[in-house]
Amino acid sequence: MNKWAFGVFSVWLYGSTAATAAPAAAQPASQPASYVFATELGSGVYDVSGRTLLVYRLPFSYSLRGASEDAPGLNLTLPAAVGFFNFSPIDLVHSQLPAHLDAVSLVPGLQLDYPLDEHWHLEPYVRAGGSFASADFNGWLYGLGTTSTYKWWNHGIEARVLNDVLFAGVISKSSAVPNDNLLRLRNGFELRRGTGVTLGQHEIELSVYTFADYFPDAPRPPVEGTRASHLQFEPGFMIGALPPWQIRTFQLPRLGIGYRFAGDLSGWHLVISTPF
Numbered sequence: 001m002n003k004w005a006f007g008v009f010s011v012w013l014y015g016s017t018a019a020t021a022a023p024a025a026a027q028p029a030s031q032p033a034s035y036v037f038a039t040e041l042g043s044g045v046y047d048v049s050g051r052t053l054l055v056y057r058l059p060f061s062y063s064l065r066g067a068s069e070d071a072p073g074l075n076l077t078l079p080a081a082v083g084f085f086n087f088s089p090i091d092l093v094h095s096q097l098p099a100h101l102d103a104v105s106l107v108p109g110l111q112l113d114y115p116l117d118e119h120w121h122l123e124p125y126v127r128a129g130g131s132f133a134s135a136d137f138n139g140w141l142y143g144l145g146t147t148s149t150y151k152w153w154n155h156g157i158e159a160r161v162l163n164d165v166l167f168a169g170v171i172s173k174s175s176a177v178p179n180d181n182l183l184r185l186r187n188g189f190e191l192r193r194g195t196g197v198t199l200g201q202h203e204i205e206l207s208v209y210t211f212a213d214y215f216p217d218a219p220r221p222p223v224e225g226t227r228a229s230h231l232q233f234e235p236g237f238m239i240g241a242l243p244p245w246q247i248r249t250f251q252l253p254r255l256g257i258g259y260r261f262a263g264d265l266s267g268w269h270l271v272i273s274t275p276f
Contacts, residue, residue: 037182039079039107039129040143040168055083055103061111067121073113077127081105105131107141123147131170139179143168162188162211162276185214188276194242202241209258209275210235218263229263236275 039057059079067073083103109127116122124146131138145166152159169181188211197204213232236258245252253273260266 037168037170037180039081039105039141040166040182040184055081057081067113067115073115075111075113077109077111077125079107079109079127083133103131103133105129105141107143109143119152120148120150123149137173139170139172141168141170156193158192160188160190160192162186162190164188164276183216186276187212190275199241202243202245205240205242205254207238207240207254207256208236209238209256211276229261232260232262234258234260234275236271238271238275 039059057079058081059077061078062076063073064076065071065074081104107127107129109125109129111123111125114122114124124144126142126144128140128142130140143166145164148163150161164184164186166184166186167181168184170179172179188209190207190209192205192207194203194205211234215230215232218230236256238254238256240254241252244254256271256275257268258271258275259268
């Protein structure tokens with residue numbers, strides 16, 4: 001049965017390294033990462049005309065057709081991102097949720113699923129949409145790429161190897177969001193296993209993961225005097241249930257935490273549903 005499934009929803013918790021970085025002698029040649037790339041890069045801190053914007057990524061997907069020997073599977077993807085100026089997760093402790101959204105990006109797309117054999121799937125995708133900041137339309141977004149996933153099972157352990165190539169771009173309609181594009185190469189690995197501990201009819205599942213991202217032209221972080229690494233690395237772990245808990249047709253996501261090694265803006269990464 002087709003079900004809405006949550007993707008990654010992650011929050012960057014930056015340490016004191018970014019806050020105390022010394023001013024650089026000269027600005028890097030690359031420009032700050034546009035907040036609209038949050039639908040591809042994940043939640044984090046972005047720059048809009050010199051202002052810092054905290055963005056949360058909310059991707060959803062829906063299976064339109066399962067893969068078979070005669071035809072590839074077809075999935076509808078709907079990555080979205082919402083942003084807030086001058087807001088931090090710690091603000092929830094002292095005040096309340098923001099009264100309105102300062103930025104919204106929505107980039108629907110289609111993803112094909114080609115099962116090459118029992119273990120190996122190839123999933124090319126394409127998506128396009130738009131972004132808004134302070135109720136103004138800022139521009140068109142697009143992305144295309146392909147994901148290769150290989151899974152196997154051994155002694156009750158599920159292993160997954162992922163390779164992904166992504167090209168994404170922004171066609172600006174506003175001076176606040178310059179035209180930009182990025183290329184990302186990702187390699188990831190995950191191990192999942194049931195613990196034997198049950199809650200009702202659900203077995204608690206644990207997993208460990210790691211992945212590495214390479215950006216040929218790494219975007220500059222929106223914090224003066226800092227720089228991001230072309231090669232970024234993250235290890236972490238997650239906890240979930242087998243079968244997953246559900247509320248009606250909604251499948252509750254797994255939870256996890258990892259640490260992102262990303263130059264001056266390294267930090268803890270809270271992950272919901274999947275690390276990749």
